[in-house]
Amino acid sequence: MAGHDPGDGGDVTAPAHSPAAGTGAGAGTEEIVEVGHRPIREVNADIRKAVARGSRVRVQDTLSRHNLGVALPEGADLVFEGSVGYYCGGLNNGATIRVERNAGWGLGEAMASGVITVDGYAGMAAGASMLGGLLHVRGDAGPRTGVAQKGGDIVVEGSVGFLSGFMAHAGRIIVLADAADAAGDSLWGGEMWVAGNIGSPGVDSRIVEPDAEEVASVEDLLSSLGVGDVSRRWKKIVSGQKLWHFESRDAQAWLMI
Amino acid sequence: MADDLTLDHDDPAAFVAGSVPGRPAGAAASYESGDSPRWTPHAIADVQAKAQLGRYQVRGFSTFQRNLPTLDDLVFVPATMTRLPLEGYREDCDTRTVLGDRPGLVENPIELDTPVYIASMSFGALSATAKAALGHGASRVGSMTCTGEGGMLEDEREASDVLVYQMTPSRYMLDLDHLRRADAIEIAVGQGAKPGTGGLLLGMKVSQRVADMRTLPVEVDQRSTVRHPDFLGADDLRVKIEELREAVDYRVPIFAKMGATRPRYDVAIAAKAGVDVIVLDGMEGGTNAAPELLLDHTGIPTIAAIRAAREALEDCGMADEVKLVVAGGIRGGVDAAKALALGADAVMIGTAALIAMGCNSPCFVEDYEAMGTAPGRCHHCHTGLCPVGIQTQDPELEARLDVDAAAERVARFLTATTMEISLLAKACGKSSVHNLEPEDLRALTLEAAAFTGVDLAGIDRPFDW
Numbered sequence: 194m195a196g197h198d199p200g201d202g203g204d205v206t207a208p209a210h211s212p213a214a215g216t217g218a219g220a221g222t223e224e225i226v227e228v229g230h231r232p233i234r235e236v237n238a239d240i241r242k243a244v245a246r247g248s249r250v251r252v253q254d255t256l257s258r259h260n261l262g263v264a265l266p267e268g269a270d271l272v273f274e275g276s277v278g279y280y281c282g283g284l285n286n287g288a289t290i291r292v293e294r295n296a297g298w299g300l301g302e303a304m305a306s307g308v309i310t311v312d313g314y315a316g317m318a319a320g321a322s323m324l325g326g327l328l329h330v331r332g333d334a335g336p337r338t339g340v341a342q343k344g345g346d347i348v349v350e351g352s353v354g355f356l357s358g359f360m361a362h363a364g365r366i367i368v369l370a371d372a373a374d375a376a377g378d379s380l381w382g383g384e385m386w387v388a389g390n391i392g393s394p395g396v397d398s399r400i401v402e403p404d405a406e407e408v409a410s411v412e413d414l415l416s417s418l419g420v421g422d423v424s425r426r427w428k429k430i431v432s433g434q435k436l437w438h439f440e441s442r443d444a445q446a447w448l449m450i
Numbered sequence: 451m452a453d454d455l456t457l458d459h460d461d462p463a464a465f466v467a468g469s470v471p472g473r474p475a476g477a478a479a480s481y482e483s484g485d486s487p488r489w490t491p492h493a494i495a496d497v498q499a500k501a502q503l504g505r506y507q508v509r510g511f512s513t514f515q516r517n518l519p520t521l522d523d524l525v526f527v528p529a530t531m532t533r534l535p536l537e538g539y540r541e542d543c544d545t546r547t548v549l550g551d552r553p554g555l556v557e558n559p560i561e562l563d564t565p566v567y568i569a570s571m572s573f574g575a576l577s578a579t580a581k582a583a584l585g586h587g588a589s590r591v592g593s594m595t596c597t598g599e600g601g602m603l604e605d606e607r608e609a610s611d612v613l614v615y616q617m618t619p620s621r622y623m624l625d626l627d628h629l630r631r632a633d634a635i636e637i638a639v640g641q642g643a644k645p646g647t648g649g650l651l652l653g654m655k656v657s658q659r660v661a662d663m664r665t666l667p668v669e670v671d672q673r674s675t676v677r678h679p680d681f682l683g684a685d686d687l688r689v690k691i692e693e694l695r696e697a698v699d700y701r702v703p704i705f706a707k708m709g710a711t712r713p714r715y716d717v718a719i720a721a722k723a724g725v726d727v728i729v730l731d732g733m734e735g736g737t738n739a740a741p742e743l744l745l746d747h748t749g750i751p752t753i754a755a756i757r758a759a760r761e762a763l764e765d766c767g768m769a770d771e772v773k774l775v776v777a778g779g780i781r782g783g784v785d786a787a788k789a790l791a792l793g794a795d796a797v798m799i800g801t802a803a804l805i806a807m808g809c810n811s812p813c814f815v816e817d818y819e820a821m822g823t824a825p826g827r828c829h830h831c832h833t834g835l836c837p838v839g840i841q842t843q844d845p846e847l848e849a850r851l852d853v854d855a856a857a858e859r860v861a862r863f864l865t866a867t868t869m870e871i872s873l874l875a876k877a878c879g880k881s882s883v884h885n886l887e888p889e890d891l892r893a894l895t896l897e898a899a900a901f902t903g904v905d906l907a908g909i910d911r912p913f914d915w
Contacts, residue, residue: 237696259689264626264697280680280693284626299680299690305625321679322621324665340679341621343665360620360675362665381666437670440508440652 224248228255237263244269244288257297262290267306279316282309285326298335301328304345317354320347323364329418336373339366342383348418356395358385358430367411369420377430381437386411388425397433496742506743508652510831510841512643512736512779512801515746520779521753521788523898524891525907528877536876543872544882547796549773550634550703550726557701560612560634562796563592564868565883566786568860569731569777569800570616570636570707572598574651574660574672575738575831576804577848578605579856580840583807585609586853587860591868596636596798599649599674601663602628609857614705617694619648620674622664629697636705637690637725640676642735642752642778644744645709648674652739654834657843687723705729709748710755710778717762721772728772729798730759734779736801738841739832752778752789754901757888760793782863783870790871791886792902799867806863807856808838814850 224243228236236252240262243250249270255261259278262271267287276294285304292300295313302321311319314332322341329348336354339347342361352370359375361383371389378395386403394400403411408427415423458464465475499507529535536543551559568584575598576584582605588595594612597603601623602615615632617624629635640646651660653669661668681690691704706720707729720728732752737745756776763769776789777798786797801809812825817837821830831841839851875883878890892907893899899906899913906913 233692234696234700260693260696263693279686279689283693284629284697286626298686299693302680303621303624303626305627318680322624324623324625337679341619341675343621343623359679381670381672436673437667438653439673440505440650440671 222248224250226252228258233260380432385430387428397436398430399433400428403429506741509742510738511829513745518751519753519897521785523895524788526874527892529879533879535879538876543876545868552726552771556703565796566867567593568595568803569798570596570598572600573603574600577842579848579851581606582609583853583856586857590861591864593864619678634703636707638707640709642709642731642733642749643737644740645711645749648676650739655843684719684723691724710750713755714758714762717759718766721768729775732778756792757902783867787871787874791890806859809840
């Protein structure tokens, strides 16, 4: 699988000078929250307070800590200047989150709405069971990307790992490079779009030619994200629907038992 | 065909005197009735069914395994000379039950008036009417309910004073709003009826409303994932629990529900991972649908799981921090009291609550007959054709269940169950049902003694390994 260099996004941006959290900042201003080795509960509480004041939040010294920026509301606007651990942006409820380096497992899991952008790479299960919103990974994403997805869009500019899209119900996973083995395994619904190579399609998946309107929709989304040269030869993976009625295809059979 | 034992009157060894014509001595009745202990009519029918279907059989209800040790193999030994009983009809016995009261981690522990509550059963498996009735019934007597897999149904949330929100691997409709409206969150790791597999809801029950809540096509066979999508082992689970606590601001307790398989190890791992309450579901636990072989041949019985789970909590020094809820085939107060004595802090009932509502009741008998069954032995939950409107999504069948009447029956059954527990506790001299202990029990069989460590009746010694 071809790796994808996310480019400049991997660099840590020098933080802008801004008032510290809790110093009377408010709407339109930017506040800095330091992570370091502080308890996550305290860090997230500071983030939520800054968000409640209407501030844009820059989170520094992230140390790949887990559970940063969990369950944030609409209107929250965060930038994580370093890498983050598991479940960053999990249960997102409308926030706009940017991770300037890499993200661990479960990025944006169960997100209902909002936008999460990762300038680097994402680990396993990015966008797991997400219901809506947009998750955008500029590098590669790990195995099980979009597992159990229920809605929204996942855009991965690099490649995705094994079993991505596993048992997804709805939504789109759009991969600009390659998809590893078992792509779109056991899909109930939803779509997986791959521009590069597919290691192997998953169980009960089907590769189909997308129609022009669908392609335009995907390419419009990519253009809006600043992805250059969006025109690709797309392969769309959908459910084979053979497992939809594995156990009850003969209703009369149930009366035998 | 048996050997020819036709009487030979000239044979000196023949049983001639008094013999029955046509039935010579030595002709076993089993040859005529075919009651081979191995090839029973059920075993033969099972082969015939699979030979036609080309797959395993699926059904609902609970295990039909006949060789299980049960809580019936234990009896209480009430206070006699060594201790004083409480006046069964006059003195109080505290039934209040608190779950998830780990100091410093949970702002609002669960407080119930009874140690018995309603098990996680999904909307989808059950009708919306049944879910609402369970919620109303539990609320009337200070108990609680649990959503099950299918997401949070508004009917149930409104009906339930206290509601546990279950987070299953499939995460149907799981979102922040529902998490924050829950009184506790239960991470489902497995269930007693079919540990090691995910949920199963056949297409006959995937109505438009169910499909909408689960983001599924209508009428598909929904087979849920068994592994959670974003954590694998205990180390990950620990991080996941922290995420959930962050999401609800440490307001409510976190439960983990698991099928009973290796309770000594599974319970210790879950406790160490940081859950507040462990729900352990024995193999007698019910389900709306499961491959029959899993129902009958996977998991361990409830009686065998409880002591191991309690000892696991004690061994890792977490008995005061983590509460243990036991489920799986609990039929009423007697089973519940025995589970409490063996080490449970609370007990969940599923099938018993459905029966209290009307499951298997002798109404609409012709509809049972149309499925080839009868009231009292129906296990056709998987078909969605439940004659009494509980295990169905058919609007006409669902309308047969009167919410208020069903709720009242649930409330009365919970009251009776609580009363039974308290009666047994008082007879054993306990002023709280939570003071019941293994010493209040005796085992009637070597098997029960071996599974539980409870002394054998009369001889008052444990089974000696």
